[in-house]
Amino acid sequence: MIDNKAFSFLLLTGAVLAVAQTPRQPRFQPPPDANVISPELHADGRVTFRIYAPKATEVVVRGEWQASGAKPPALAKDEKGVWSVTVGPIEPNAYRYAFDVDGAQVLDPKNTQTSESNTTVRSLLVVPGKGAEFMAANDVPHGAVRTVWYRSASLNQDRRMHIYTPPGYDLSGESYPVLYLLHGGGDNDDSWSTVGRAGFILDNLLAQGKVKPMVVVMPAGHVPGAGLSMGASPDADKFSADLLRDVIPYVEKNLRVRADAANRAIAGLSMGGVQTLNIGLNNLDQFSQIGVFSSGWFPEVLEQVKKEKREAWSSPATRQRLKLFWIAAGKDDIALANSRNMVAFFNQIGLPHTFRETDGGHTWINWRRYLNEFAPLLFR
Amino acid sequence: MIDNKAFSFLLLTGAVLAVAQTPRQPRFQPPPDANVISPELHADGRVTFRIYAPKATEVVVRGEWQASGAKPPALAKDEKGVWSVTVGPIEPNAYRYAFDVDGAQVLDPKNTQTSESNTTVRSLLVVPGKGAEFMAANDVPHGAVRTVWYRSASLNQDRRMHIYTPPGYDLSGESYPVLYLLHGGGDNDDSWSTVGRAGFILDNLLAQGKVKPMVVVMPAGHVPGAGLSMGASPDADKFSADLLRDVIPYVEKNLRVRADAANRAIAGLSMGGVQTLNIGLNNLDQFSQIGVFSSGWFPEVLEQVKKEKREAWSSPATRQRLKLFWIAAGKDDIALANSRNMVAFFNQIGLPHTFRETDGGHTWINWRRYLNEFAPLLFR
Numbered sequence: 013m014i015d016n017k018a019f020s021f022l023l024l025t026g027a028v029l030a031v032a033q034t035p036r037q038p039r040f041q042p043p044p045d046a047n048v049i050s051p052e053l054h055a056d057g058r059v060t061f062r063i064y065a066p067k068a069t070e071v072v073v074r075g076e077w078q079a080s081g082a083k084p085p086a087l088a089k090d091e092k093g094v095w096s097v098t099v100g101p102i103e104p105n106a107y108r109y110a111f112d113v114d115g116a117q118v119l120d121p122k123n124t125q126t127s128e129s130n131t132t133v134r135s136l137l138v139v140p141g142k143g144a145e146f147m148a149a150n151d152v153p154h155g156a157v158r159t160v161w162y163r164s165a166s167l168n169q170d171r172r173m174h175i176y177t178p179p180g181y182d183l184s185g186e187s188y189p190v191l192y193l194l195h196g197g198g199d200n201d202d203s204w205s206t207v208g209r210a211g212f213i214l215d216n217l218l219a220q221g222k223v224k225p226m227v228v229v230m231p232a233g234h235v236p237g238a239g240l241s242m243g244a245s246p247d248a249d250k251f252s253a254d255l256l257r258d259v260i261p262y263v264e265k266n267l268r269v270r271a272d273a274a275n276r277a278i279a280g281l282s283m284g285g286v287q288t289l290n291i292g293l294n295n296l297d298q299f300s301q302i303g304v305f306s307s308g309w310f311p312e313v314l315e316q317v318k319k320e321k322r323e324a325w326s327s328p329a330t331r332q333r334l335k336l337f338w339i340a341a342g343k344d345d346i347a348l349a350n351s352r353n354m355v356a357f358f359n360q361i362g363l364p365h366t367f368r369e370t371d372g373g374h375t376w377i378n379w380r381r382y383l384n385e386f387a388p389l390l391f392r
Numbered sequence: 393m394i395d396n397k398a399f400s401f402l403l404l405t406g407a408v409l410a411v412a413q414t415p416r417q418p419r420f421q422p423p424p425d426a427n428v429i430s431p432e433l434h435a436d437g438r439v440t441f442r443i444y445a446p447k448a449t450e451v452v453v454r455g456e457w458q459a460s461g462a463k464p465p466a467l468a469k470d471e472k473g474v475w476s477v478t479v480g481p482i483e484p485n486a487y488r489y490a491f492d493v494d495g496a497q498v499l500d501p502k503n504t505q506t507s508e509s510n511t512t513v514r515s516l517l518v519v520p521g522k523g524a525e526f527m528a529a530n531d532v533p534h535g536a537v538r539t540v541w542y543r544s545a546s547l548n549q550d551r552r553m554h555i556y557t558p559p560g561y562d563l564s565g566e567s568y569p570v571l572y573l574l575h576g577g578g579d580n581d582d583s584w585s586t587v588g589r590a591g592f593i594l595d596n597l598l599a600q601g602k603v604k605p606m607v608v609v610m611p612a613g614h615v616p617g618a619g620l621s622m623g624a625s626p627d628a629d630k631f632s633a634d635l636l637r638d639v640i641p642y643v644e645k646n647l648r649v650r651a652d653a654a655n656r657a658i659a660g661l662s663m664g665g666v667q668t669l670n671i672g673l674n675n676l677d678q679f680s681q682i683g684v685f686s687s688g689w690f691p692e693v694l695e696q697v698k699k700e701k702r703e704a705w706s707s708p709a710t711r712q713r714l715k716l717f718w719i720a721a722g723k724d725d726i727a728l729a730n731s732r733n734m735v736a737f738f739n740q741i742g743l744p745h746t747f748r749e750t751d752g753g754h755t756w757i758n759w760r761r762y763l764n765e766f767a768p769l770l771f772r
Contacts, residue, residue, distance in 0.1 A: 046511070063496060064497070066494075067495040068494045068496060113496050114445060116443060116444060116498060117425070117501040118493065118496060118498045118499070118501075119498070119499040121499070121512045124508040124513045124582070131502070132502060132504070133499065133501065133506055149550055154540065156539065156555070157538060157539050158536035158538035159539075160536045170529055177538075182647045183646065200504065266559070266562055268562050268563060
């Protein structure tokens with residue numbers, strides 16, 4: 013018979029499953045990594061990463077805090093088979109990371125915080141501190157991020173989205189404006205609310221009275237079997253149909269939101285920025301406010317846009333409908349040239365906009381900051 | 393200058409981050425596992441697992457579908473460094489799994505579905521098919537599962553919970569009854585909505601008209617620094633204070649729910665079953681319906697319970713307040729003896745209850761089925 017202490021340990025570690033089928037002869041064996049802690053944040057901003065991998069020959073850690081081209085730090089193995097390394101101090105921010113164990117990408121098995129992207133899932137490290145307060149889980153009223161499955165008739169599949177509702181949403185009796193917030197080509201609908209910290213950014217802005225309470229809808233932008241949505245035509249990108257005919261109707265049928273152009277905004281980064289441009293600028297009867305982060309059409313697509321859209325977008329009607337058009341890119345951003353070329357076109361045709369060239373590159377570090385700057389401008 | 397095709401690929405794979413700091417001299421290098429698919433479900437129920445790990449010497453896959461004691465299947469490496477194995481057919485159900493790469497626990501980097509537990513996070517495999525329809529993401533109206541952060545004054549920390557709201561919740565104008573659903577010692581507040589499939593189970597029951605629409609609150613049951621909550625006193629377990637003084641007030645302040653005993657139920661598995669017993673039976677002014685899955689006090693705790701509670705729980709007032717008391721355990725469940733001993737006590741004192749002895753063990757396979765059986769009995 014299994015004794016109580018062993019039973020408790022099994023329950024605690026989850027190892028119970030390993031013995032569940034043989035209750036009369038359990039082979040009690042605590043997992044060898046039961047006491048491993050990772051990541052461990054130190055007060056000075058350094059971080060220790062640990063992983064149990066007794067038979068590995070080489071373990072390194074790759075994370076978004078590392079400069080490109082920097083050699084990822086190697087972990088060293090102790091006599092128990094636990095590899096570890098202490099790095100940093102790491103600048104306060106949010107970063108995805110993974111171990112590389114003998115060439116394989118390995119999530120930190122001791123960190124339950126993860127962040128999905130388009131093709132993989134990694135561990136999430138949030139380093140609190142100066143400069144990162146705006147994205148932290150502070151002691152302020154929190155909204156909620158819900159995972160929603162819906163039927164996309166346009167794409168003939170069940171799809172998932174994430175939706176942020178502000179604190180007080182459920183009981184206020186009010187209806188809220190909606191920001192549709194699109195991810196980039198490397199990401200999925202989970203990314204804005206995990207590594208992107210969207211919910212926490214909105215919570216903190218709200219607590220400071222800097223932003224209007226709003227619902228933020230974060231749909232999935234990739235269409236299975238289709239490539240990147242980087243063209244010019246909203247009709248050619250099947251995501252447009254999903255957003256306009258399935259996502260928005262779902263949201264307006266199922267959430268307490270306002271359903272008019274004055275209360276609909278759309279923003280996106282990188283690939284999601286191109287989707288935002290195509291969907292937003294071509295549907296100004298539905299969206300009055302647009303944000304484009306680290307994006308712009310590629311040169312040949314821009315030529316097509318110039319040819320097809322110059323007349324419509326230079327019209328007074330367009331200028332009147334578009335209440336906010338906010339564009340940002342980083343000085344080291346691989347999308348900077350596309351952004352600048354696009355902005356030059358908008359200047360040519362007299363389409364009002366704000367263009368912010370910031371420090372930094374094509375990274376979540378900038379995209380979080382852009383959301384933090386952009387959201388307060390909405391629904392004014 | 394980076395060409396557009398390479399840029400697109402970088403965006404798609406997320407590899408952009410690796411070159412973001414050096415836009416003028418990007419070293420374009422698609423990740424070597426870009427085309428690896430895992431898990432791949434075949435029509436006959438077999439599943440192929442793959443992982444890129446060129447330098448590993450041994451890779452196996454461990455999953456909850458495997459019989460205890462069974463040797464986990466080994467993967468074989470191809471010339472490109474991709475390991476793979478096809479297993480099964482695997483019975484339709486939901487399972488957590490991870491690779492073991494040279495002794496290290498490795499999440500499937502190609503599967504974005506994960507499931508957290510108390511001490512780790514693993515990949516989630518959902519095999520659709522006969523017998524698993526009740527937990528599948530079927531084409532029915534879906535509720536939503538929200539992640540909520542709240543301040544626990546009782547525990548002096550920010551804590552997370554997951555909350556399911558049924559389809560139609562936001563706009564119905566109605567207030568809903570609430571089931572507080574507790575996880576086991578091996579799990580955390582994420583587990584019921586990932587591997588536990590709670591939201592999908594409720595969605596499917598609702599679509600068939602078998603269950604009352606309800607909100608399901610899935611709080612975090614572990615208290616940092618404290619051991620397993622397996623004692624008899626609700627006061628000794630700090631989670632009780634968190635639930636009664638922080639979680640429930642938060643839910644009743646922030647969600648559209650009914651706030652009386654007739655509309656509050658509590659259920660839990662294993663450790664969460666003991667918490668359910670302690671909190672529920674000692675607070676029948678607040679809960680009228682109780683579910684206990686794979687649980688029961690340990691023998692010495694039961695003796696204490698018998699001594700201290702016999703009088704109160706055998707009273708007519710208790711029988712009158714407790715509208716539903718549903719207990720289940722599996723024939724191969726390591727908690728079966730505790731369950732039976734507890735039920736014998738309830739029989740002694742004449743406390744009405746239902747006790748179901750089912751097939752199976754101390755596993756999520758049973759806990760999902762129990763939720764599917766128990767939820768329809770609530771709020772009648």
